[in-house]
Amino acid sequence: MSILVLLLITGVGLGALYFLVASGLSLIYGLMGVLNFAHGSFLTLAGFIGWEVGRRVGDGTWGGLLVGMLVGVVVGALVAALTELVFIRPLYERHIEQVLVTVGLGLASVALFEGIWGTDPIQIRLPAWLGETTDVLGANIPNDRWLLIGCAILVLALIVLFLQRTSYGLVIRAGVENRTMVTALGIDVRRAFTIVFAIGGAAAGLGGVLASVYYGQVSAHQGTSLLIFAFIVTVIGGLGSLTGAAIASVLVAVIQQLANFYGGWGDFAVVLALALVLLFRPTGLMGKVKH
Amino acid sequence: MRTFLHSRWGKLAIGAGVVAIAAILPLLDIRIPGVLPGPTYTPGTLSMLAYAMLIAALALSYHLIFGVAGMLSFGHAMFFAAGAYGLGILLSLLAPTGMPPEAVFLLAIALTLVLALVLGGLVGALALRVTGISFAMVTLAFAQAANVLIRRNTAGLTGGEEGVRIETDVVPELLVGVVNTRNLYWLALGILVLVYLACLWLERSRLGHVVAAARENELRVTVLGLRPYRVRLFVFAAAAVLGAIAGMGFMLLQSSATPRISTADFTLTLLVIVVLGGVGYRWGAIVGGIVYTLLDQRLADLASAAWIQGLPDVLRIPLSEPLFLLGMLFVLVVMFAPGGIVGLAHRVSRRRGGARDATRPEALQDVEA
Amino acid sequence: MTPILAVRGLSARIAGQQVVEAASFEVTEHGVTALLGRNGAGKTSTIKAILGLTERSGEVTFAGDRIDRLMTHRIVQRGIAYVPEDREVFSQLTVEENLRLAERGGAPRRAIVGELFPELLERAKQQAGTLSGGQQQMVSLSRALMNDNRLLLVDEPTKGLAPRIVGTVTKALEAAAEHTPMLLVEQNLQVVRALAHTVVVLSGGRVVHTGPAAAFLDSELVHRHLGVATEEEAA
Incomplete structure (x- = not known):
C-alpha cells in the first residue's frame, strides 16, 4: 500500500514536470500547427541560467531557488518569444519549414550548451527540506515532489485564467479552433503566436529549474530527454488541448513509474500507451483540433 | 551539348562518369587541403569518404519517405541501427555453429535483410494508420523504444553503451583491417549506387507515381480507387531495408556500432542532410550526405585549431561546436534557400538558361495533418 | 457606377491545383452582385482568393487600392467583412x-x-x-x-437552412445591402432574384457571363451555366 502511494505521488510529481513542458507544446501546436522541437532548449537554457543566477544569490537556499525559478520563467519566455519573432514568423503558414527550423535550433542549441557548460551533468545544491521526505499513509514522499506538483497546478490555473479572462486568451482559444477564421475577422493572429510561444517558454523555463530540482543536476541534455516524453504526452492528451495535456501528463508519468517499479519497462509502457491511444483514438484523449 | 547533358543518355553518361571517378579515387593521389584529411589513397581519407557515402545512402533511403512520399518520419535511424546491430549480432550468434565462414556471412546478411523488412513492415503498418504530426510522433516513439532496447543490453546481445563489435573471423578477409580500407570504400560506393538505383526504380515505377500523387492530394488518389496506405507501407518498408543495407555497410566499415546510431538525434541529422541537399531531389540526399559528413569532420578539426583556441569565449565556444554550426547552417538553408544545395544549383543553371524561375520544391508544400 | 472592388486576372490554387483561372469582374459601389456557378465552379475559392485565404495571383483593387499583396487581417481591417460558407x-x-x-x-x-x-x-x-x-x-x-463595412463578402448564407430562417437571413441581407455593397455567392435563385442587380457567372474557374441579374435569370443561360439541379433547388 505504502509503495503504491509512493509510486502514485512520485508519478504525479514527474507528471507535473511533463505538464510544464507539454502545456506549451500543446498550445503552440493547437494554435499554430507547429511542433516545436526547440522547446526542450528553452527548458535547458532556463535551467542553466536559473541555476547560475540562483547559486550566486544563495547556493542551496530557498532564496536562491526562488530567484532561480523566477529567472527561469523570464528567460524561457524571452527566448521563446524571440525564437518565434526571428525564426518562426518569417515562415508564416509554412508549417514543415517551421518544424524544420525548430529542429535545427534544437540541435544547434544543445551543442552550444555543451560548449558552454560541458557535456557532463553538474550536480546542484538545494535547500535541505527538498532532500527530506514527508510521511503520507506510511510512504516516505520526497519533498521536492510537492514543490513540482504545486508549481504545475499554479501554472495550469494561471494559463486557464489567461485563456478565459483576457482578450488575447479569447483570440488564442478561437485560433486553436479555427485560425483562418480569426484572421478573416481582421485579427492579426501572429501576435497571438508570439504570446503562446512566450507562455509556453515561461512554463518550460520554470520546468527547467524544477527539472534540476527533480534530478538534482543540470545538464545540456535535460530538455531533449524531457521533450520526447512531453511530445508523447501532447499526442496522447490530444494536440491543442490544455486539459488533455494535464491529464495525459499525470497518466503517462504514473504509468511510467508503476511499470518501472514492477519490471523496469516504464519507457515501453509509455510507447505502448501512445500506440494504443493512436490506434483507437487517433486525435488523442481530448483532441478535436484538425488543421 | 546542353541538350545532350539533359537527355536520358547524357544523364546516364554523367552518372557513370561520377561513379567511375569515385571508383578510381583510391588509386589516385589527390590532395584537397581543408576538405580531405590526406591524399585520396590513404586509409584515413578513404574511410572518411566511405562513411560519407554510407550516410548518403542512408539519406537517400530517407529521401524516399520524406521527399517522395512526404511522410515526416522521426524513426529512420532505427532501421540503420537494425542493419548494423543485426549484422553484428547475427555474425556472433552464427559464428560458433561451425558453418563455413562464407555461409555464416551470407546467412547473417540475408537474415538482417529479413529482420529489417519485418521491422519496417510492422512499424509502418502501425504508424501509417495515422498521418501528419501523429505519424511523426509514432515513429519517434518506436525509435525511442528501439534506442532503449539497444542501450539496455537487451538479452545480453546489444552490449549496452559499449555497443557491438563485429566478429572478424566470419567476415571475408578482403573486408577486414586497415589494409583493406580500399575494399571497404568500394563496398560503400557499391551500396550507394545500389540504393540510388533502387530509389530511381521505385520513383519511376507506377507505385512511385501513386505515392507522390498521394503526397500532393490524398483525396484524389483515393477517388481513383487506389489505397494510399498500401503504397506508403511498401515505400516505408523498402526504405527500411535500404537503410538497413547502409547500416550493414557501416558495421563492416567501422567494425563496431554504438547506441548513438539509434537515437532520435541521428534521425534528425538525416532530416538535416536531406533538407540541406534539397528536399525532393535524389542528388540532394547524396550531396547533402557527403557535404554534411565532410563538414562535420572538418569542423571538428577546426575546433582544435590553434587560432580558434586563441579566440575569446564568445567566438571560440560556438566555433568549436560542429553541430552548432551545422544546425545554424541548416536553419539558414530552410529560411533562405528552401531548395537546398541542389535547388540552388538548379536555380543558377536555369537562370543562366534564361528560362523558368525555380519554384519551391513541391514536397515541402504540405506534409502535415 | 464606379466599382468598389475590381478583380483583374485573379487565379487561385488549392493544394497545387488551379481552382480559379484569370477571373475578372467588378463589384459595384451599391447593391448586391451575385457570384453564381455550379458546385466546384470556383465561387468560394474566388472569395477566399480576394481575402488572401488561398494562394493567389492577379490584381484585386478595393476602393482604389491594390489589396492582393496584403495579409488577410489587413484586408479585413480595410472594411471587408466575410460571412463564410458553413458559417x-x-x-x-x-x-x-x-x-x-x-x-x-x-x-x-x-x-x-x-x-x-x-x-x-x-x-x-x-x-x-x-x-x-x-x-x-x-x-x-x-x-x-x-x-x-465598406464591402460584404457573403458565401452561401442560406445553404441548408429551414425556409423560415431563409426568410430571416434574406431580410437581414437586404437591409445590409441598402448601405453596404455586397458580393454574394448563392445557390438559391429566388434569393438571388430578390437581392442582386448584377450577376457574375463562373464555370470551371473562369468567368463565363456578366450582366444584369433579372435578364440572366430569365434567359436560357441559367440552364446552360447553372444546370438543372440548381433550377430544381430554386423551385
Missing part, C-alpha cells in the same frame, strides 16, 4: 465571445444584433457549437454586420 462560428466559444471577437475598432453596433436576431441575445452565454444551423448563421452574419 464557421467558433463552436467552443459562447455566442457573446464569438461576437466580442469580431468587433473591429470604431464603434461596433451591438444593437444591430438585437434588432436583426433577438433570439441571439437570450443565448449569449450558450456555446455556439450547441446552436442550430440557423442560429449559427445568425451569429456568423452578426459578426459581419455589427462592424462598419
Whole structure:
C-alpha cells in the first residue's frame, strides 16, 4: 500500500514536470500547427541560467531557488518569444519549414550548451527540506515532489485564467479552433503566436529549474530527454488541448513509474500507451483540433 | 551539348562518369587541403569518404519517405541501427555453429535483410494508420523504444553503451583491417549506387507515381480507387531495408556500432542532410550526405585549431561546436534557400538558361495533418 | 457606377491545383452582385482568393487600392467583412465571445444584433457549437454586420437552412445591402432574384457571363451555366 502511494505521488510529481513542458507544446501546436522541437532548449537554457543566477544569490537556499525559478520563467519566455519573432514568423503558414527550423535550433542549441557548460551533468545544491521526505499513509514522499506538483497546478490555473479572462486568451482559444477564421475577422493572429510561444517558454523555463530540482543536476541534455516524453504526452492528451495535456501528463508519468517499479519497462509502457491511444483514438484523449 | 547533358543518355553518361571517378579515387593521389584529411589513397581519407557515402545512402533511403512520399518520419535511424546491430549480432550468434565462414556471412546478411523488412513492415503498418504530426510522433516513439532496447543490453546481445563489435573471423578477409580500407570504400560506393538505383526504380515505377500523387492530394488518389496506405507501407518498408543495407555497410566499415546510431538525434541529422541537399531531389540526399559528413569532420578539426583556441569565449565556444554550426547552417538553408544545395544549383543553371524561375520544391508544400 | 472592388486576372490554387483561372469582374459601389456557378465552379475559392485565404495571383483593387499583396487581417481591417460558407462560428466559444471577437475598432453596433436576431441575445452565454444551423448563421452574419463595412463578402448564407430562417437571413441581407455593397455567392435563385442587380457567372474557374441579374435569370443561360439541379433547388 505504502509503495503504491509512493509510486502514485512520485508519478504525479514527474507528471507535473511533463505538464510544464507539454502545456506549451500543446498550445503552440493547437494554435499554430507547429511542433516545436526547440522547446526542450528553452527548458535547458532556463535551467542553466536559473541555476547560475540562483547559486550566486544563495547556493542551496530557498532564496536562491526562488530567484532561480523566477529567472527561469523570464528567460524561457524571452527566448521563446524571440525564437518565434526571428525564426518562426518569417515562415508564416509554412508549417514543415517551421518544424524544420525548430529542429535545427534544437540541435544547434544543445551543442552550444555543451560548449558552454560541458557535456557532463553538474550536480546542484538545494535547500535541505527538498532532500527530506514527508510521511503520507506510511510512504516516505520526497519533498521536492510537492514543490513540482504545486508549481504545475499554479501554472495550469494561471494559463486557464489567461485563456478565459483576457482578450488575447479569447483570440488564442478561437485560433486553436479555427485560425483562418480569426484572421478573416481582421485579427492579426501572429501576435497571438508570439504570446503562446512566450507562455509556453515561461512554463518550460520554470520546468527547467524544477527539472534540476527533480534530478538534482543540470545538464545540456535535460530538455531533449524531457521533450520526447512531453511530445508523447501532447499526442496522447490530444494536440491543442490544455486539459488533455494535464491529464495525459499525470497518466503517462504514473504509468511510467508503476511499470518501472514492477519490471523496469516504464519507457515501453509509455510507447505502448501512445500506440494504443493512436490506434483507437487517433486525435488523442481530448483532441478535436484538425488543421 | 546542353541538350545532350539533359537527355536520358547524357544523364546516364554523367552518372557513370561520377561513379567511375569515385571508383578510381583510391588509386589516385589527390590532395584537397581543408576538405580531405590526406591524399585520396590513404586509409584515413578513404574511410572518411566511405562513411560519407554510407550516410548518403542512408539519406537517400530517407529521401524516399520524406521527399517522395512526404511522410515526416522521426524513426529512420532505427532501421540503420537494425542493419548494423543485426549484422553484428547475427555474425556472433552464427559464428560458433561451425558453418563455413562464407555461409555464416551470407546467412547473417540475408537474415538482417529479413529482420529489417519485418521491422519496417510492422512499424509502418502501425504508424501509417495515422498521418501528419501523429505519424511523426509514432515513429519517434518506436525509435525511442528501439534506442532503449539497444542501450539496455537487451538479452545480453546489444552490449549496452559499449555497443557491438563485429566478429572478424566470419567476415571475408578482403573486408577486414586497415589494409583493406580500399575494399571497404568500394563496398560503400557499391551500396550507394545500389540504393540510388533502387530509389530511381521505385520513383519511376507506377507505385512511385501513386505515392507522390498521394503526397500532393490524398483525396484524389483515393477517388481513383487506389489505397494510399498500401503504397506508403511498401515505400516505408523498402526504405527500411535500404537503410538497413547502409547500416550493414557501416558495421563492416567501422567494425563496431554504438547506441548513438539509434537515437532520435541521428534521425534528425538525416532530416538535416536531406533538407540541406534539397528536399525532393535524389542528388540532394547524396550531396547533402557527403557535404554534411565532410563538414562535420572538418569542423571538428577546426575546433582544435590553434587560432580558434586563441579566440575569446564568445567566438571560440560556438566555433568549436560542429553541430552548432551545422544546425545554424541548416536553419539558414530552410529560411533562405528552401531548395537546398541542389535547388540552388538548379536555380543558377536555369537562370543562366534564361528560362523558368525555380519554384519551391513541391514536397515541402504540405506534409502535415 | 464606379466599382468598389475590381478583380483583374485573379487565379487561385488549392493544394497545387488551379481552382480559379484569370477571373475578372467588378463589384459595384451599391447593391448586391451575385457570384453564381455550379458546385466546384470556383465561387468560394474566388472569395477566399480576394481575402488572401488561398494562394493567389492577379490584381484585386478595393476602393482604389491594390489589396492582393496584403495579409488577410489587413484586408479585413480595410472594411471587408466575410460571412463564410458553413458559417464557421467558433463552436467552443459562447455566442457573446464569438461576437466580442469580431468587433473591429470604431464603434461596433451591438444593437444591430438585437434588432436583426433577438433570439441571439437570450443565448449569449450558450456555446455556439450547441446552436442550430440557423442560429449559427445568425451569429456568423452578426459578426459581419455589427462592424462598419465598406464591402460584404457573403458565401452561401442560406445553404441548408429551414425556409423560415431563409426568410430571416434574406431580410437581414437586404437591409445590409441598402448601405453596404455586397458580393454574394448563392445557390438559391429566388434569393438571388430578390437581392442582386448584377450577376457574375463562373464555370470551371473562369468567368463565363456578366450582366444584369433579372435578364440572366430569365434567359436560357441559367440552364446552360447553372444546370438543372440548381433550377430544381430554386423551385
